[in-house]
Structures are given as C-alpha cells and as structure tokens.
Amino acid sequence: MATSTEARPKKGAPPPAAPAKSSTKTSPSPDKHAHAEPPASSDATYASISTKPDNAAAAAAAGRAAGSGLDPNTSRKLLIILHGKRVDDELVRGAILRLKAEGHQISVRVTFDRGDVDAFVAEAIRLKESGTSNFDTIVAGGGDGTFNEVVCAMMAHKEAVHRLGLAVGLLPLGTANDFACTAGISVDPLAALKVALDPSVIRPIDVAAVNGKFFVNIAVAGSIAEVSQEELASKWKRLLGPVAIGFHGQTYVRGVVQH
16 A cells, blocks of 8 residues: 655645645556656655555455565565654564565664654665665654654655655554545555555655645644643553543643633
C-alpha cells in the first residue's frame, strides 16, 4: 500500500481540522494502481500511501502471507525513521528482518531526541546525492506526529527531494493512526512495509502551509490545541488511546471556565 505525497504548499490558513486531500484519482479496481512518476520540476513531495479501499482484516492477512510478491531488484529502497518507543516492537522487527531476508534493501534510524528526524532526512539526501546509498522512500515509523515531522523535514529540502525522486512512506505505529486509516494503510507492519516497497502505488497527497509551517492530515485550533505533549504522553493516552485526547481537551475547557 504505497502512495506518493505530493506536497503543494498552500498559502493562507486552511480551515482547521481539514484532512489532507489526495490529489489523484484512485483506480476503480481495488487490486490495480496507476503509476505516477514524480514530475521533472514541481513543488510536489512524493510519498508511499495506499489508495486501496482497505479491509483491515484482509490487509493484515495479506501482509502475513508467504513472500512479499515483490522483486527485490525493482522494489523501492527504504530508510525507516523509527520512533524510539517502538524500537523493541517484535512485529516491526520481524517484518523488517523477513523482508531483508527476501533481498529488499531496508535501513533503520531510531529517534530519541528532538531534531533527530531532521538530521536523518538530511543524511538520507546527502547519502543519495553522493551515491553512497540509494534510498527511494523515507518511511515514518510512528504515529501521525512522526509522519508529519518526516514530511516537514522533507519539505525543508523539497528541491533535493524532487530532484532525487524521494518519496515518503508510513509505517503506522501510533495511537489513533488517523492518516493511515484515511489513506487505507494497514496497521500490520509487514503489510504496510510491502506498500512502501511497491514501486507501482505512488500517489500524490497535499501538504498545507500556515504561516510558513507545513503540516499534513489536520490543523487544530481552540482548546484542544492547548493540550500539552506531556499530557498526551501520560498514562491516560496509553489506557484510553485516542479518547484520551478528547478527555484532556475537556479537562482544559473545564479549567478555563472555572477560572
């Protein structure tokens, strides 16, 4: 399930909470994908996103089927930027090892500090330009925040990204995985990585810009925007999942009203 993210910076603030809209038409057949080559010059950033109407159970089963069904000589070469909290995920580790055993080229970088994503994206571009490595797709291994951070880092180097034909992929490992659900990307690690490897499913998506800052998926305004990252990383998020975000938002509103 792969697509290409076409980042078209939009001037002016878009309506809050507006999801990124795909700028390509999907194939009427869920088993066929039109191939979109990156344009010679444009403001697009390409990424690996599935556009199939996704049946989660079927996708997961397909992901666990024997063999990737992809030729390692033609599959895309992946650099996975993995969220540090997922480094011990056995499903992720197993999926990567299995695909590497088939001959697919996959490298992994793990984030621990602020700025790691920017550094790893810059490294990928530098290595590809020098011919030291030949990554085709930078895969965000994490939740919606990790995906957004990787896309923004690539937009900071958009001229090199387009010139080198880099795409961005998603290995959804977050709490809500809102973008993955919208795009039809399976949360099964093996199935998601097969999409990122598949050269036939590149799709463009829109990347918006507000006050010079890029974002994908959603923009938030109002009380929910006041919820801190510390609160979202609390035990409530681990226990309640996506519901915790609404819980913290309501807590903030009650605190404002009482004061």
